[in-house]
Amino acid sequence: MKDTSMTKNIKISANNIDVYYGDKHAIKDVSVQIEDKTVTAFIGPSGCGKSTFLRCINRMNDTIDIARVTGHIAIDGEDIYDPRVDPVQLRAKVGMVFQKPNPFPKSIYDNVAYGPKIHGLSRNKAELDEIVEKSLRRGALWEEVKDRLHEPGTGLSGGQQQRLCIARAVATEPEVLLMDEPCSALDPIATAQVEELIDELRQSFSVVIVTHSMQQAARVSQKTAFFHLGNMVEYDETDKIFTNPEDPRTESYISGRIG
């Protein structure tokens, strides 16, 4: 599972990122190279800035008035904070799944079809149907909902809703998938389903996942970054982080002494 032997392409390259919320310095000089077709986990105690950093990658921090980002993030070598970049176009390329399942209060079909519709990915109804089915299959939800595509997405169970949100995110054919604690609101069975799904998504996307659960990071990721108090303390192969961390703070955290 952990194929570390071959060097992978760097998909996202972040250098010297600082984020301020008003006066608060939330992210301090973080640099990280994220590989393509890999699951990268961000771990760390609450408030350490891992979600904030994640939201820099698709510029969701732009929607917060007081947030200010400095530094340089490139996806495939293109600076995403270049003034010529429209964040809307960027977010079509960088999908996101949120902590709390947040399906639109519309039908299951419309939830998945919304992204492709606004990005003009289909020419007709048949193509759109195909995209919806493909996305729901990728979200491992198709078998459960194929007979009730036109029922409201909000009527699904929590785990199903989160998989619906994943299907919605992959429907726009993104290249990067950001997941902000996608399992924190789910029970263990739903969590296991979503984790299995993440492993499959790795075939097609570069997945970045923020998680509170170290076990989850160990299970799903190939690379792990440990954040503490706005600093990125350590970033390495997941195996190495959990077995032989270099920084004493990382060791304290994974062994449960801080956090």
Place this chain on the structure above:
Amino acid sequence: MTSKSLLTEDKRTKARNAAERRFKSYGVAAIAVAMMALAILLTSVIVKGIGAFSQTYVTIDITLPADRLDKEGNRDPAEMAKTTTIGYASVLRDGLIDTLAAAGIETEVSAKDIGDMISKEASATVRNRVLANPDLIGETVNFNLLADGRIDGFFKGRVTMETASRDQNVSPEQLVLAEQMAEVGIIETRINWAFLSLPDASDQRPEAAGLGVAILGSLYMMIVVLVLALPIAVAASIYLEEFAPKNRWTDIIEVNIANLAAVPSIVYGILGLAIFINFMEFNQSSPLVGGLVLTLMTLPTIIISTRAALKSVPPSIRDAALGVGASKMQSVFHHVLPLAAPGILTGTIIGLAQALGETAPLLLIGMVAFVRDYPQAFSDSAGLFGDPSTALPVQIYNWTQRSDPAFVERAQGAIIVLLVFLLIMNAAAIILRRKFERRW
């Protein structure tokens, strides 16, 4: 320390429970007082106003004499128009006397007093019908004519023998005659839908006064308010809530909108008088000016409720839309606005209901005038909604100023109509909200 039994209340618990019971009883008492006030108000309005929805009519056969109504004898309406309503009044009087004789009713009442039992409005009604159809002359036609307001009041219990003896306008003898006429069916009181369609009438003929012009004027104003206030308010709210940067300017605007909502409505009337009538020279008393003034007054209300509705949409929906690459505007129009729609609708309808019942600003722009002509939605001389008209609440104000007690009944009837409209609007707000909420 000995542990106490759970089966007995200790002192502290007793005091707490008593406090809770007291508080509940205050609440019940407050609600009871409010309900009683409402019940008294409604009962009083309905008891006094229900009479406006029935009216007393005199049914008589009249042979229209050619020698008095068409002196030239050529049935030309232009020539016939020379005969005034006074000429017709005498024809009606003679017709009623003949009808009484035919029914075998003998009376001491003078011919003039018999004629006065028919409304002064009736001669105009008959004249209009004859001028519209000159061939009626020489024929015997069955007419259903308004009885005088005092006679009408007698059948509704407002006028009694005792008050009639002190009244210049009606005598007890006339009332006795009216009773005899009612026995043989010449006079009867029945439902009066014309109250909703007739225009206002002069001080001497309350029996002919209706709400037609006022309802039409109110309707036109509501159209103006809806067409202007809803889009402006929704656009302003969406911009302020979703797009505008949060800085000192938007703070100032926000405070000012809240203040505008609290400005006394008569101030908007002064503003309307100064701007729309004196400066822009729109017609006085026109539903256009009334609608514009009420729009200004309603805007802050709708803006505040629309912003509250937008605020109540969970931010996760905006995140979800932005997350799949929707633009700010797409996320607002595809997701936030539909979710906020029930709240916006409710706010709008409540704003409209408030505008419908507003009187003070309309007094200042001349809508309290006496208007008998139905306003046209569009007329060549006055433009869109430019014809003078009144409105429901000012009509009520107007009628309560008149001396004849029959107008008090009219005013109470108009209050019932206004309340029914308000009830319908509020019910619509509730139904629409339920309907839209169920969709999600």
